[in-house]
Amino acid sequence: MTSPAFENDLKAAIRAIPDYPKPGIIFRDITTLLGSARAFRRAVDELVQPWAGSKIDKIAGIEARGFIIGGAIAHQLSAGFIPIRKKGKLPHKSVRIAYSLEYGIDEMEMHEDAVTPGERVILVDDLIATGGTAEGAVKLLRQMGAEVVSAVFMVDLPELGGADKLRALGVNVRTLVSFEGH
Template sequence: MSNAPANPSAEAAQFVKSLIRTVPDWPQPGVQFRDITPLIGHPKGLRVLIDLFVERYVDAKLDYVAGLDARGFIIGPIVAYELNVGFIPIRKIGKLPYKTVSETYKLEYGEATVEIHEDACGKGDRVVIVDDLIATGGTMMAGKLLLERLGASVVEGAAIIDLPDLGGSKLLTDAGLSLFTVTAFGGH
């Protein structure tokens, strides 16, 4: 009889969650900031996190992993490397050096814009979008729209953390984007 846990992914997800630090009242009063730096600074934590994403997508026949600026740039390239696929950066406006297409989305107070190189991917390419967390869903939605504008098929949106009380995961799933998150935190 094996001593393996009944659900190793649930155990791994709990371990990942235990390494995420909550910083109260940052960057403004009332916000509970979910800080992934202890997680990615912990050698086993980083390995377990990446393994969860690789396990999820190893048989997905992906062409690319797209990472959202900026924390999606931390885990996205590692996951892409492990899956032996390319990495696509989706950046804040004005950060990419070549011809771009852009998408503007609403924030709680204002707007933001992200861009992608116009030749980052093509028709039929299978892409997963990766970020550290899903809050209001605006950035991931903008990334999805950009990739689709270039002809890609967005297989799924993936994040370490879901903040479901902020409505982003509902917005994204209502728009037809399947989501995979490792863990969730209630509240803001």
């Protein structure tokens, strides 16, 4: 668990944008955290720490901020990286899964050869809210035979239940900071 001082430092590095993308929503913008070398390094180190010295084969990052964080984590753990993208963005043969959004359904995909059965994978994104995207990614990785060791996020919005949804699937969830509301 992160210390209260560390959590406060990270919270201070994340910009809050009220009424984006619609009235009543407070958007948690991690680009300010990414722009601070110290905050970014501390966040990545904290996300990596539980698996230092463990065998992790791949980091799967969800488009787009999960690519930034996931790339840094993959580097720290000497693991490969799997981009999980919206449908139609990958150039090679891919596997796809539909997932629920707040207002409908979308699809995500990864290359069919991105993971081999039994590989240990950590799923990464910047934020967990309702959990539909992360749940879809976990199911996609498992469909291809990956062992999803954990799902990690910088930010949790616990009132929206996404982290609990992943835990119900048997996935260990690690988050660094949480914010009340949406």
